[in-house]
Amino acid sequence: MFQTRLLASTLACVFALLFFLNNAINVSADTTAPPGDVVYIVPVEQTVERGLEAFLERSVQDAEDEGADHIIFEIDTPGGAVDAAGNIASIFRNTDIHTTAFVTNQAMSAGAFLALNADEIAMAPGTEMGAAQVIDGSGNAAGDKAQSAWVANMKGAAELNDRDPIYAIAMADPTVDLAEYRAGEGELLSLTASEAYEVGYAEYVVENREELLSVLGFEDAHIQEADISIAEHIARIVTHPVVIPILLSLGSLGLILELYSPGFGIPGIMGASALFLFFFGHTIAGFAGIESIIMFIAGLVLILIEIFVPGFGVFGILGIGAIIASMFFASFSAVHMIISILIAALLSIVAIAMLFKTFGKKGPMKKLVLQDSFSSDEGYVSHTSRDELIGKVGSSLTPLRPSGSILVEEERLDAVSEGGYIEENQKVKIIEVQGARIIVRKSE
Known part of the structure; x- marks a missing residue:
């Protein structure tokens, strides 16, 4: 039970640290605005996913709290998840602060959609925007229903600021032919900075941030840059759709391996750390609440009760159910969480089978099965071996029908006859000894 208490204490400390870090990064910033105009610079970089969404939501809220006059979203992204892009686009549209999307390198796929949702767009020379077709998890074009919805979203985003929607549609639909902009049939449209300016998809083409601020009339403004914190960096990584099944697999494998090792060692630390990162990242991103963490801990406790106090499987079933439910509560996508849990479960089943085959029942698992052996080599005997009696001749003290007594x-x-009836006071010969059983036959 010491191992149980140690594991529970470790997990409690881990989740206490989670709440501490979460509260630490959510401490309200100083809302005292400096004199003059305030411009917030917010980076929109790398993959568009739910961790980025949480960062941008916080950054826009900070800008609103400080009374910023303008927000510049500096975009450099190859695209990402459609659901995250839709939520981020809502953040762009719903703020009362005037926004500018500044494409510093590329705004591809979901990045182009985000840029179109800003009030205006600026691009640096040599940058491009477009190629926004929806693809599935295998890298292939999505189904007609998803594609149609995405084309409608791109068209709506273009029309927000009176841009010709044909170019946004061509970015998402390869069947639209705009040959003058290099997008022949079967190709997605991508606009360079000069092309975007020509068709009204960019209001400015500027060399750098300073030139953009000058064009916007904020050359003397106070610049406030939104920096992504370490915790938000971690959240962006661990909430990535590819990383989630890896974390869940490492968590389950680590805890399973811990059952086969004495004490609380490296496998347990690995498993607890992976699960900590999963819940920590989803908490920072705003997906996981205290209810999911409490349910997860309760599930672990129920499983430990099942392991150390074997019953009818009720505690184990409830524990597994509570853990799975906690992960769904912490997830941003039920479908993706189902896939991630199935991957982790498959790997866990394979690992358990291999461990049972290779090592047998080790660690706490051996508490479920009697492991002691009572062999004659270790001094445990249930009778005295009488092999030395074989071949000796005696007489029957009682009739053997077929059992009786001999001298x-x-x-x-005590003996039994080999087969037939032997009368009293007959010569008998011992022909075999099987443990405590002595077998005799009538001797001439």
């Missing part, structure tokens, strides 16, 4: 060298023994 051999003045020692009374």
Whole structure:
């Protein structure tokens, strides 16, 4: 039970640290605005996913709290998840602060959609925007229903600021032919900075941030840059759709391996750390609440009760159910969480089978099965072996029908006849000894 208490204490400390870090990064910033105009610079970089969404939501809220006059979203992204892009686009549209999307390198796929949701767009020379077709998890074009919805979203985003929607549609639909902009049939449209300016998809083409601020009339404004914190960096990584099944697999494998090792060692630390990162990242991103963490801990406790106090499987079933439910509560996508749990479960089943086959029942698992052996080599015997009696001749003290008593060298023994009936006071010969069983036959 010491191992149980140690594991529970470790997990409690881990989740206490989670709440501490979460509260630490959510401490309200100083809302005292400096004199003059305030411009917030917010980076929109790397993959568009739910961790980025949480960062941008916080950054826009900070800008609103400080009374910023303008927000510049500096975009450099190859695209990402459609659901995250839709939520981020809502953040862009719903703020009362005027926004500018500044494409510093590329705004591809979901990045182009985000840029179109800003009030205006600026691009640096040599940058491009477009190629926004929806693809599935295998890298292939999505189904007609998803594609149609995405084309409608791109068209709506273009129309927000009176841009010609044909170019946004061509970015998402390869069947739209705009040959003058290099997008022949079967190709997605991508606009360079000069092309975007020509068709009204960019209001400015500027060399750098300073030139953009000058064009916007904020050359003397106070610049406030939104920096992504370490915790938000971690959240962006661990909430990535590819990383989630890896974390869940490492968590389950680590805890399973811990059952086969004495004490609380590296496998347990690995498993607890992976699960900590899963819940920590989803908490920072705003997906996981205290209810999911409490349910997860309760599930672990129920499983430990099942392991150390074997019953009818009720505690184990409830524990597994509570853990799975906690992960769904912490997830941003039920479908993706189902896939991630199935991957982790498959790997866990394979690992358990291999461990049972290779190592047998080790660690706490051996508490469920009697492991002690009572062999004659270790001094445990249920009877005294009498092999030395084989071949000796005695006489029957009682009739053998087929069992009875015989006398051999003045020692009374219980015996059974080899087959037939043997009368009293007949010569008998011991022909076999099977444990405590002495077999005799009538001797001439």
